[in-house]
Amino acid sequence: MMGLSKKTFLYSIAIAAIMTAFIIGYFVLMLPSLYVDYVMKNNLKSVVDLQEGYRAEGSYDNLTVQNPSSTFSVKIPGKGNEIYAAGKFFQMTITVQDEELQEMLDTFRDMMESMEYREGAGSVFTNTEMSDDEAFRIWEQIREKFSTQNLISESAPVTVQLEGRGSEGVYREEYSKIHMLSEESFVFEGGVSDGNYGYTTYVAMSHDKDGFLMTVLPAMTPHMGEIRPVVMESLPMIASVIFLLVLLASRFFSGKIVNPIIRLADYAESIRASEGFEPDEKIPFDSGDEIGALGSALQELYGELSAKYQELSQKNKTLAQENERQEVFLRATSHQLKTPVAAALLLVEGMMNEVGKYKNVKAYLPEVKNQLLSMRKIVEDILYLNYHGENMRKESLSVEDLLRELLGNYQVQIEERGLQVSLRGSGRVCADWEMMKKIVDNILSNAVQYTPEGERIEIGVDERELLIRNYGTVIDQKLLPGIFEPFVSSDESRKGKGLGLYVAAYYSRLSGFKLEVENMENAVQTKLIYVKERVCC
Template sequence: MNLSKKTFLYSAIITTIIVALMIGYFVLMLPSLYVAYMEDINHNSIKQVQERFLKDGSYKEISSRNPTATFTLKIPNAENKLLLFNGFGNIDITIDDPILKEAINKIRYYADNYEEIENIDTSEEEYFKNVFNYIKELVKIEDLPISIKASSNDNYLNFEELSYDVDVVNDNTIIFQQDVTDKINYYTNYVAFSNYKGDIVVTLLPVMTPQLNEIRPIILQSLPMITATAILIILIATIFFSRKIINPIEKLANHATFIKENSKLEIAPIEIEGKDEIAKLGETLNELYEELNKNFKELEEKNKFLKEQNIRQEVFLRASSHQLKTPIAASLLLLESMINEVGKYKNTKEYLPKVKEQLLSIKDIVDSILNLNEGTNGVNIDRVSVDEVIKSALEYHDINIKEKEISIDINLKDVTIDTDRNLIYKVVDNLISNAVNYTKCGEDIKIILNKDSLSIINYGGRISNDLLPHIFEPFVSSSSENRGHGLGLYIVAFYCKLLGLKIEINNIRNAVEAKLYLN
């Protein structure tokens, strides 16, 4: 199963779970949350009505959950009045009856001393019942031109109290909440009582209590549309975002496959939009491919260098083997002639030194080969004073220079470079040795050192124009009379390549110049 199908399957499972949770929430939790919310609204409504009335003393700026049935009764502190307020108007009732005045005074007393209400005796309860009956008698109107007879339905007035709660808002205000039912409907009566600046303020707010069975059918009717819409939106969003995720991953996979099939690793970096984890992965892969490409090129360069080294060593060994045949054959011939006492070779004292010369020639060739192989063991970079190296090499060749009565003209500046001390010495030593060997007796050698280059000029010498392009090849010599075996400049070129230096050999006026560039 590919990533797209997996993503779609996981999205379908998640969608099913989410829709199931939504249905459970709408059916089981939302109705009860709605009922609790409406109870809070109604409770805050009676609280706001009471607070607003205490502040303004009227209903001009007051709105409530049930404006037609909400009213406030105010009993002034020092007046025998009852003030009734509603959103439709006000009623001012003046009390002249002494019994009612006394009842109002008792209400004021208990309002100021509400803690005594819990300990009220039966006589006080009886008193207020009598006052209530007295008021009922007062409101009977006689001598009307019509006759009215009223009766009540006992079943309809059969209310059952469900709960009762008291909320102390502050030191002056208390809210009473009573939940009742008539077996059909549910009601909540809120009564706010305040003793504000000596005035007694009572506000009544009756409301219908919302029920769960009233809300749940509406939700159930809406569930099919809600479910279908939710599934559609979730699936569309999932498909969209899954493609946003999968497309960059497919792009990375195709890019990796393309690089796998491309042996040169010369690939343009992949571009992934955004700054998320996939974009970071793309950046990391680009860095990886760049590093691989760099390493690949380095390996190619090393392989090329090793291949060149192998060719050089093969040529060098073959040439060395060929060159060694001459002194070995000469030595054997001399020795065999002396052993057999053939002609002039009976004089061993004269010809043994010649054998020695041939053996020394063989030794020089072998030493050169060994020195060349040592150069492949590695380069140790250090701070090297080039002028000191030149002085040391000149001291080493001092005997040969004096024997040939060569004049040395030195012009050296203090020059220090980062290089391998042993290898740079061998380069300088071979250049000086080559200059001494190919300078005739009594001629001059000039050595010039500055910060950019070292020049060694041997006067009186010249290299054939045909030989000059091959001067750095092994066993190339410009003079058959000289003892050199043509390895000196080859070794110089070899070490210069290891050190990253440039060497040039050129004919100048009546001289040959070897120039070593130091940077």
């Protein structure tokens, strides 16, 4: 599992790698082109400043020159035969003496006068037309005029007056050092500066087999001032790109960290808004880090809470039903007890006062006993219900054996009334013995009691259910909806004393069974379904 600390470390490495790649890419790909563009613009600015400065001053004395040793200006007056050239270290006057060169110079002046520049064209145009042959001819003439033979003759086409200027104070020595290449070769490196620009001269010397070889290379010395403006101009773009990259990377990283937390918060909110700690849907947390472990732990916790909540709700529901049952049962019992109590008191009072027929004590004492037995039966049923509701001990029981034992108790009644009883099948059930015995006994008691003489009772048993069907009778449709209520009986002569089906239904519910009673064609069918409790743990 990759933890958050490791993820954060990897994300930091990724961001550092992106920044490094960007900076390297900038210095490798962009900086050279930006530097070249800057140098080209700087050179253009230098030549423009030099041109305008020379036009204003007419001299190089107060001008800053990028390369004093090789930079100069040439001025051709509008008329006359003189041309002026000037640099940092010299000033030259060239006098044209040859008539043909003078004509060429005048032609050049005319071309310069007719020159025009069209905005946006990017080039210079002239109105003077000249063919390529004519231009080549003029070039050949100029080259011939300036041949070495003509320049040293008395009739030279031009005369030159040169005024040299010293370089004192222009250059100052910066450094010097020697690079030994081998025992026979070395390079001398010397640097000078004019205050604005630096210049480096390299002199390579080697001892050759037939003499000495020397190579001289002058170059401008690069300095930080050249690259610094390029970097400074690029800083806004670099800062913007780095900020954007960091922002995107941080957004991605924060999404990886924050989004699971938001999902956890939404999940917790859905749990809070749900009923029974059960959300509408579960959210998979597969990030593999601490947040994923937290999400899984929360899901497991909410699952346990949901199970406990459901269990508690079921218990509360059962308790509510039990409270309601006890309240209804106690009300009904207190009401039903009034009848035998009142009858017994009346009989006893009549016998004590020797009123009328009640003088015959021997005849009415058995009736008093019957009323007392009836009350005892009701009280025993009440106590029995409460006791077994709290003391169940489930075990694997043979339903067939239980039926045969209970049928033996009703054998006399069955024979007296000529009932035909059949038992088919076998099966086992996981239940409390006394409670299961009470359920089956009440069902059998009703079947034997309400089956007409000479009719039959069919009993079927398997691993899923117990089915008892007694023929020759049906239950009044008005009584079916409340058939499991206390003191409901289809026998009008015993009305108010029916607890059998109520007790059977109550014990069935406690055992996890389902009891059903319905009318068939000329029969009543009672079904006890216990398939969910087949196996005892």
